[in-house]
Amino acid sequence: MRDQYTGAEWELLVELPRSVVIAATSAEADGPRRTVNEGIAGHAGIQAGEIDDSALVRAVYADLFLLEADPDADELPAAEEFNNRAAGLAEVLDDARRAARVLAAKAEPADAAAYRVWLHRIAGSVSEAAHSGGFLGLGGDRVTSAEQRFMDDLARALA
Incomplete structure (x- = not known):
């Protein structure tokens, strides 16, 4: 699966899910607790790739999981936001x-669609993880x- 992509293309596909988590977390300024909840939801959304029907999504997840499990890598924070929100997004x-x-040029249409859906679900999981606004955790917007x-x-x- 991986051999049909250049190193840079594969790296892009592998790193994009994590970037989507950070972007979705950064889309709305939240307090630290909400940001952590969003980060946790994003990681759970990424983990759904492990059992996806798409071989591409599973392969991307496997490589992303290996990056995150690398003992020499810095431990990933529970949540992260961009310092410059507009530029990061x-x-x-x-x-x-x-x-x-890249997907349009090299992936099977079903795999390309599955990857797009996976990323959109990750963003949705993050966005729905914590209410924003409201008072003392009551009310506010889910998204x-x-x-x-x-x-x-x-x-x-992604279209």
């Missing part, structure tokens, strides 16, 4: 557009307009 959307071009805008932008970038 724009970069992830650019990467998503590049990944869409804010900024989070929905990111998910819509991601869907367009």
Whole structure:
């Protein structure tokens, strides 16, 4: 599976799910507890790739899992946000557009669709993980307009 992609293309496909988690977490400024909940939901969304029907998604997940399990790598934080929200979101959307071009050129259509769905589900899991707004944890929006805008932008970038 991996041999049909260049090293840079494969790296893009492997790193994009983690970038989507950070972008979806960054789409709306939240408090630390909400951000951690979003990060945990994002990691769970990534882990769904382990049992996906798509061989591409499973292969990408396996390589991403190996990166995260590398004993020499720094431990991943439970949650992470971009320091520069606008620039970080724009970069992830650019990467998503590049990944869409790679998938269109090299992946089986069903695998390309499964990868896009997986990324969108990851973003949705993050966005729905914590209410934003409200008071003392009550009320607020499950998915804010900024989070929905990111998910819509991601869907367009991957199309």
